Amino acid sequence: MQGTVDGFSYGLVTPLVAYLMACLGGALGLRCTTRSMLVTRSWRPGWLALGSAAIGSGIWTMHFIAMMGFSVRETPVNYDMLMTFASLGVAIVMVGIGIFIVGYRGASGTALFTGGTITGLGVASMHYLGMAGMRLNGKLEYNTLTVAASVIIAVAAAIAALWAAGQVRGFLWSVGASLVMGLAVSGMHYTGMAALSVHLHGAASAPAGDSPASLLAPLMIGPLAFLLLAGVVVMFDPLMVMGKPDWSAAEQKPGIPAHTVHPTGRGRVPGPRSRHHDDSRTPQNW
16 A cells, blocks of 8 residues: 655745755755865864754755654654664765865865765765664655656765865855755755655554654754854854965965965966066065
């Protein structure tokens, strides 16, 4: 017997809130990734780690907010706590691997494709591992082609978002990228849900695990608090908001233009070649 699946038990409330959470996590994570490309190597791992955790927490929170609106009419749906926690860990680790590749190798070519693919697979893995943590009086079945489409959406969105983060074109650029990423992550989620069908067991029994109200709501407090903290870090970092490089950086880094912008933002600082041709200029006139 097939169960009646409803992914919109609360109407448009859960999809809209889930989308906003995906956008928030994406915006913070992409801004941290951009910031990592503008600082010296000693600071880069910290910004990349913060970005990885922000994106991972954002998509995980988005997923389970959306799942608060999921129900099967003929059976209650519970969740396994260990599997639910594991999905959060997988999201942060796999997204982190992809972001570190782009952060150190640059947002172009093979590095972008590899990092974006790993990040997208991390998003998809989080989704399906979270689904595997559901406990109900039935068996979950998936349509293979629809699942493949959801994975492709996740990978394409991750590549596009990381490419945008690597352009280092300011705050509004990253906001636009985060809106697209949020839309794609939400699209991936609901595409994956469209692939789901539930085959009910013959004998009715109470499923194991915890109810969504008793498990998901308390679990989401931690990631939400972390996203708030990451938002504070971003807000109080002026270089992050304005998209300007760290002027103490003396090395060339992936994703950074070859020239250096003057700290006042009004011009370029010429390199050694330019100074050789015009030694009469003083530093104040650069």
